[in-house]
Amino acid sequence: MLSISYDSTFDGFLSVVFEIYRQRLSVGDIRPDRLEGTSEDLFMQPFWVETNPDSARRLKRAIVNAASEDVLYLLDTVFRSEESGVEMKMLAFLRKLFSGIDKNYGKNPTSEEMLPLYMIAQSVRREAGDMRGMVRFTKLEDGTYFAEIEPKYDIVTLLAGHFRSRFANERWAIYDSRRNYGIYYDGCGVMEVSVPDIKEVTAGLPPDSIKEMWKDFYKAISIKERENPKLLKRCLPVRYWKHLPEREASPATWLESDWINPKFTRSSPSTLLPSDVAKANSRAQVLLR
Amino acid sequence: MDVREKLNILADAAKYDVSCSSSGSNRSTPKGGLGNGCQAGVCHTWAADGRCISLLKVLMSNACKYDCAYCVNRRSNDIPRATFTPKELIDLTLEFYRRNYIEGLFLSSAVVGSPDATMERLVRVAKELRTVHKFGGYIHLKSIPGASASLLHEAGLYADRSSVNIEIPSDQALQYLAPEKNHASIYKPMNYLAERKLEYNAGGNFSRYSPRFLPAGQSTQMIVGASGETDYQILTLSNGFYKQQQMKRVYFSGYVPINADKRLPVITTKPPLVREHRLYQADWLMRYYKFEYNEILDEQHPNLDLELDPKVGWALRHPEFFPIDIQTADYEMLLRVPGIGVKSAKLIASGRRYGKIRLDSLKKMGVVLKRAKYFIYHPDTPASLRRLYPEMVRPLLIQQAKPVQLDLFNDQPLLLSAS
Numbered sequence: 001m002l003s004i005s006y007d008s009t010f011d012g013f014l015s016v017v018f019e020i021y022r023q024r025l026s027v028g029d030i031r032p033d034r035l036e037g038t039s040e041d042l043f044m045q046p047f048w049v050e051t052n053p054d055s056a057r058r059l060k061r062a063i064v065n066a067a068s069e070d071v072l073y074l075l076d077t078v079f080r081s082e083e084s085g086v087e088m089k090m091l092a093f094l095r096k097l098f099s100g101i102d103k104n105y106g107k108n109p110t111s112e113e114m115l116p117l118y119m120i121a122q123s124v125r126r127e128a129g130d131m132r133g134m135v136r137f138t139k140l141e142d143g144t145y146f147a148e149i150e151p152k153y154d155i156v157t158l159l160a161g162h163f164r165s166r167f168a169n170e171r172w173a174i175y176d177s178r179r180n181y182g183i184y185y186d187g188c189g190v191m192e193v194s195v196p197d198i199k200e201v202t203a204g205l206p207p208d209s210i211k212e213m214w215k216d217f218y219k220a221i222s223i224k225e226r227e228n229p230k231l232l233k234r235c236l237p238v239r240y241w242k243h244l245p246e247r248e249a250s251p252a253t254w255l256e257s258d259w260i261n262p263k264f265t266r267s268s269p270s271t272l273l274p275s276d277v278a279k280a281n282s283r284a285q286v287l288l289r
Numbered sequence: 290m291d292v293r294e295k296l297n298i299l300a301d302a303a304k305y306d307v308s309c310s311s312s313g314s315n316r317s318t319p320k321g322g323l324g325n326g327c328q329a330g331v332c333h334t335w336a337a338d339g340r341c342i343s344l345l346k347v348l349m350s351n352a353c354k355y356d357c358a359y360c361v362n363r364r365s366n367d368i369p370r371a372t373f374t375p376k377e378l379i380d381l382t383l384e385f386y387r388r389n390y391i392e393g394l395f396l397s398s399a400v401v402g403s404p405d406a407t408m409e410r411l412v413r414v415a416k417e418l419r420t421v422h423k424f425g426g427y428i429h430l431k432s433i434p435g436a437s438a439s440l441l442h443e444a445g446l447y448a449d450r451s452s453v454n455i456e457i458p459s460d461q462a463l464q465y466l467a468p469e470k471n472h473a474s475i476y477k478p479m480n481y482l483a484e485r486k487l488e489y490n491a492g493g494n495f496s497r498y499s500p501r502f503l504p505a506g507q508s509t510q511m512i513v514g515a516s517g518e519t520d521y522q523i524l525t526l527s528n529g530f531y532k533q534q535q536m537k538r539v540y541f542s543g544y545v546p547i548n549a550d551k552r553l554p555v556i557t558t559k560p561p562l563v564r565e566h567r568l569y570q571a572d573w574l575m576r577y578y579k580f581e582y583n584e585i586l587d588e589q590h591p592n593l594d595l596e597l598d599p600k601v602g603w604a605l606r607h608p609e610f611f612p613i614d615i616q617t618a619d620y621e622m623l624l625r626v627p628g629i630g631v632k633s634a635k636l637i638a639s640g641r642r643y644g645k646i647r648l649d650s651l652k653k654m655g656v657v658l659k660r661a662k663y664f665i666y667h668p669d670t671p672a673s674l675r676r677l678y679p680e681m682v683r684p685l686l687i688q689q690a691k692p693v694q695l696d697l698f699n700d701q702p703l704l705l706s707a708s
């Protein structure tokens with residue numbers, strides 16, 4: 001039994017599958033090299049497969065022929081989940097697909113091998129969808145809009161199309177600092193980039209008044225009588241808060257949040273917001289009764 | 290007063306409008322311009338109360354000359370007043386948009402001067418955003434009751450969506466609580482815009498260069514629990530909006546007491562959040578699950594069950610349809626099974642063409658078997674057991690129901706659940 005390692009890319013994975021078929025390998029496990037150093041099964045023999053663009057391309061064609069473009073796209077999405085053991089699940093699916101036993105196999109999303117992949121793909125797609133809203137740009141000195149994200153899945157390249165058409169006339173970058181690479185749009189095309197030190201990019205920027213106003217707006221829009229921390233955390237998982245200006249304060253202070261922006265109250269103590277009036281009214285009413 | 294202070298006042302004053310959707314418009318980025326629309330809408334963040342935020346939702350002004358009992362901006366309240374200049378609003382929208390804080394602008398206003406003067410200012414902001422700044426993002430403009438047809442028409446050319454809030458479901462109660470308003474003044478702009486939109490669509494010319502009129506349609510909102518209407522009255526009204534005015538969304542807002550006013554429930558009343566949640570569920574059934582409003586409620590059952598969701602309620606009132614065989618039941622019928630959502634119904638329908646759907650794969654699809662199991666059967670179930678006994682199932686389902694979460698503000702059809 002082999003424990004096959006590869007370079008953690010999708011093409012690398014496809015090359016592995018290609019080699020498994022070509023050399024009739026007996027596989028116990030497929031491990032991306034980003035897991036290097038974590039414990040490996042001692043009874044399996046390590047085996048490295050080099051990524052080969054040509055084998056990857058041939059396998060892609062085979063998948064499209066046996067199933068469809070959609071299935072290839074599905075596999076690519078599933079692969080981005082980086083879930084441990086996902087390679088073996090995909091291999092199981094491909095084996096069934098290539099066995100040709102059932103010629104409709106590639107179309108059935110509820111088969112034993114496809115359903116788990118289908119569900120994983122859904123969560124990956126959901127994160128990519130949500131992230132379109134949760135990217136927060138900062139304006140750099142040279143006018144580039146820059147955003148740092150740390151998504152759970154490897155989805156940063158899936159965002160390229162959306163932002164390219166939305167901010168077609170601007171230069172912008174979205175950087176996945178967990179995986180240390182990102183996308184950059186220079187006004188014409190999107191390219192993958194990597195920077196040695198992410199902190200240096202945004203270091204020394206002057207405070208952004210627009211960002212402060214966004215935080216104000218965020219606080220003003222919430223309705224005290226309806227606050228619901230549990231629901232908030234389900235809609236907006238805490239793992240994203242770090243990069244959201246409106247949520248970047250520590251979770252603890254937010255939970256018993258003072259719903260009036262303290263900065264604002266301090267600077268103009270005489271101003272009563274409409275919601276203050278509501279609060280004062282309700283206190284008065286309680287006293288009266 | 291600086292922009293920041295105005296923003297604090299005018300965002301705070303706009304927050305009771307629950308409309309948040311940014312969907313229904315697939316505007317492409319204008320050449321040399323900024324921003325586009327997404328058909329499905331994009332949520333950018335969620336407020337501490339769990340509501341999706343996708344638009345810069347503010348009032349142009351809160352200096353209202355009307356005096357509606359339920360409203361924080363009414364003229365008899367002693368609160369700070371502020372008014373944005375069009376330029377301040379435009380800059381704020383563009384800057385927020387460039388940082389990807391928002392999907393666009395939701396602009397409403399209190400009535401300042403006259404309805405036309407107010408509407409004119411709203412339209413000016415939208416027009417400048419579109420024409421001067423080539424802004425392709427989402428714009429939602431409120432129609433001010435009483436504004437003239439030409440201004441409404443112009444609004445429709447620049448905005449993606451428009452709304453005028455009915456606020457109080459019955460005309461009588463509205464006139465009592467908002468003396469300067471009545472249903473006629475609200476229906477007039479609604480009907481006008483609906484007709485115009487039909488006219489534009491009837492042109493049949495869908496090239497991307499042809500002028501478009503309110504591509505994302507209209508929405509409205511009503512306050513629940515401030516006056517005495519039943520849920521049946523409210524659903525009947527919503528149904529009318531969907532059918533006659535081609536409304537895209539009807540929002541419900543559980544009454545949050547703001548003003549001490551003897552015409553309204555006492556100020557310490559808690560907002561009826563569970564009832565509001567049930568109304569949204571009923572609304573979902575109408576929009577995504579192909580239920581008719583009068584299947585959900587009728588004159589004998591005029592109010593929604595607060596303990597169980599309306600889908601379970603319907604199923605328990607109709608034991609004659611259940612349990613169903615998931616291998617053969619119509620897609621419409623699958624949708625009616627408590628615990629099965631739109632996504633899993635679709636999966637079942639496409640998967641069963643290639644083989645049997647097993648119980649264990651239902652679970653993997655996200656079907657809530659705890660609930661669904663009473664309403665479906667399997668080939669192995671003996672025929673004698675294929676009957677639904679509502680009086681036995683009801684207490685079991687209520688037991689499972691956990692405290693209600695208010696999670697129905699998004700535009701995606703969620704799994705309807707009793708939990």
Ligand code: SF4
Pocket residue numbers: 353354355356357360361362363364398399400467
């Ligand atoms: S007209 Fe609108 S803003 Fe003015 S008091 Fe009535 S509801 Fe409030």
